Amino acid sequence: MIEIEAVSRTFGPGRRGGEPVPALRDMSLRVAAGETVAVVGASGCGKTTLLELICGLQEPDAGRVQSAPAALMPQSDLLLPWLTAIDNAALALRVRGTGREAARAQVGPWFERFGLAGFEQARPYELSGGMRQRVSFLRTLLAGKPVLALDEPFAALDAITRAEMQGWLARILAQEQRTVVLVTHDVEEAVLLGDRVLVMSPRPGRVIADLAITGARPRERTDAAIVELRARALEALAVSA
Amino acid sequence: MRRLLLPLLGIVALLGIWELYVKASGVSALVLPSPLDVLRALYNDRGTLWHNFKPTAAETCLGILLAAAFAAVASVALHFSTVVREALYPLLIASQTVPVVFLAPLLVVWLNFGLLPKVIVVALVCFFPIVVMTLSALETVDPELIKLMRTFDAGRWQTFIRVELPSALPGLFAGAKVAVVFSVIGAVFGEQTGSNSGLGYLLNVTDANLESSEAFASVFVLAAFAILLFAMLTLAERRTLPWVHRLKSSQA
Numbered sequence: 001m002i003e004i005e006a007v008s009r010t011f012g013p014g015r016r017g018g019e020p021v022p023a024l025r026d027m028s029l030r031v032a033a034g035e036t037v038a039v040v041g042a043s044g045c046g047k048t049t050l051l052e053l054i055c056g057l058q059e060p061d062a063g064r065v066q067s068a069p070a071a072l073m074p075q076s077d078l079l080l081p082w083l084t085a086i087d088n089a090a091l092a093l094r095v096r097g098t099g100r101e102a103a104r105a106q107v108g109p110w111f112e113r114f115g116l117a118g119f120e121q122a123r124p125y126e127l128s129g130g131m132r133q134r135v136s137f138l139r140t141l142l143a144g145k146p147v148l149a150l151d152e153p154f155a156a157l158d159a160i161t162r163a164e165m166q167g168w169l170a171r172i173l174a175q176e177q178r179t180v181v182l183v184t185h186d187v188e189e190a191v192l193l194g195d196r197v198l199v200m201s202p203r204p205g206r207v208i209a210d211l212a213i214t215g216a217r218p219r220e221r222t223d224a225a226i227v228e229l230r231a232r233a234l235e236a237l238a239v240s241a
Numbered sequence: 242m243r244r245l246l247l248p249l250l251g252i253v254a255l256l257g258i259w260e261l262y263v264k265a266s267g268v269s270a271l272v273l274p275s276p277l278d279v280l281r282a283l284y285n286d287r288g289t290l291w292h293n294f295k296p297t298a299a300e301t302c303l304g305i306l307l308a309a310a311f312a313a314v315a316s317v318a319l320h321f322s323t324v325v326r327e328a329l330y331p332l333l334i335a336s337q338t339v340p341v342v343f344l345a346p347l348l349v350v351w352l353n354f355g356l357l358p359k360v361i362v363v364a365l366v367c368f369f370p371i372v373v374m375t376l377s378a379l380e381t382v383d384p385e386l387i388k389l390m391r392t393f394d395a396g397r398w399q400t401f402i403r404v405e406l407p408s409a410l411p412g413l414f415a416g417a418k419v420a421v422v423f424s425v426i427g428a429v430f431g432e433q434t435g436s437n438s439g440l441g442y443l444l445n446v447t448d449a450n451l452e453s454s455e456a457f458a459s460v461f462v463l464a465a466f467a468i469l470l471f472a473m474l475t476l477a478e479r480r481t482l483p484w485v486h487r488l489k490s491s492q493a
Contacts, residue, residue: 055388055392057388057392070392071393072389074386074388074389075385076385078385078386078389081484081485082407082482082484092393095390095393095394095403096393096394125487143392143393143394145392149392
């Protein structure tokens with residue numbers, strides 16, 4: 001589904017000179033269809049660059065990127081304040097040419113499923129942070145792409161809401177046959193949601209650990225296997241730092 | 242209530258100090274009429290003022306609308322095309338440095354007396370702030386949002402219609418609010434160079450006749466009109482873009 005081979009990507013030097021910044025070096029990654037891969041790493045390790053390469057928003061300087069079409073879910077929800085919640089979720093459908101009413105009819109049942117029923121007509125600023133992220137996720141999901149590129153989707157939420165949303169996303173992803181690349185700096189989030197956890201080195205980023213996560217879902221933070229994997233991922237991060 | 246009370250209090254205080262100063266200093270009414278003199282002139286000349294207010298109001302409103310229409314088109318063009326921006330932006334800035342006092346008589350020579358030269362003067366004065374504010378609103382759209390739209394297969398046009406255009410509207414309003422304040426000055430300049438009606442014309446006449454109170458009354462009407470336009474724009478903005486106000490108050 002996604003094949004990244006020996007990819008390097010360097011930014012700059014800017015117009016004012018300065019050193020070029022290597023974001024990724026010799027990065028390789030394969031993601032199978034239906035797999036959820038969580039990518040963790042310190043900030044500035046090229047995680048966002050990786051997602052943008054997958055989404056086709058950037059081209060690599062060297063190496064090869066091949067991916068099925070991917071839709072992006074940005075870090076902050078970035079819902080459009082002039083649209084209602086349902087029209088925000090329907091954005092991709094509208095872009096594709098679906099009529100307003102037809103798009104709303106299509107989105108309606110999802111609001112039910114996502115625990116957003118009754119908030120169809122609410123404006124983004126009237127929703128809680130967790131609800132906004134659910135609308136934002138739905139908007140990306142409804143773009144209908146086989147790959148979902150999630151860029152630290154819950155980073156802006158408070159700890160309790162974040163924990164809730166992680167459980168929620170795990171349930172949704174179990175039902176949806178999508179290939180997911182989830183970028184996060186939260187190791188616990190990675191081991192809870194991923195089928196695999198990739199640990200990236202600091203800039204220039206490349207994969208330094210690839211941990212397969214087995215065990216039944218739903219996972220609990222307190223499961224022995226989860227605790228151990230979390231420790232291993234943290235250890236890999238610490239070694240690289 | 243408080244929002245109405247405080248500005249009123251400010252005005253009353255200013256007028257009070259002014260009145261006291263005129264009374265205490267014994268300055269001639271020719272040099273500085275007292276607020277009560279101006280009030281009297283406002284009442285006595287209400288017919289003349291109203292008669293001359295109408296063309297000024299028409300010129301101002303038409304000028305602002307013309308400026309807004311042109312500014313909207315221009316900022317979109319400047320936003321879409323780097324070539325257009327690089328070629329025209331310096332000219333745009335330069336155009337703002339041409340003094341209205343120089344331009345207004347020229348326009349009268351070119352276009353004769355009547356409404357049109359004044360409308361153009363008003364539009365010229367208003368154009369720039371609206372373009373600058375609209376353009377800056379267009380440029381500050383979150384780049385992540387543009388990327389998101391690209392992964393939704395949105396083309397340039399779809400992104401513009403669904404994301405950039407609504408984002409630019411608050412800029413258009415902000416620019417128009419700045420512009421209304423200049424607009425009445427533009428109208429007066431236009432009228433002072435050549436016309437036989439309007440508050441600018443009335444100012445010429447009353448100044449020449451040393452009718453200071455009457456001249457101040459015209460200025461008062463102009464100021465009130467500018468405030469009214471500003472308030473109407475604020476109201477229209479609240480109505481059409483309710484989210485702007487909500488975002489501001491939720492960030493505070």
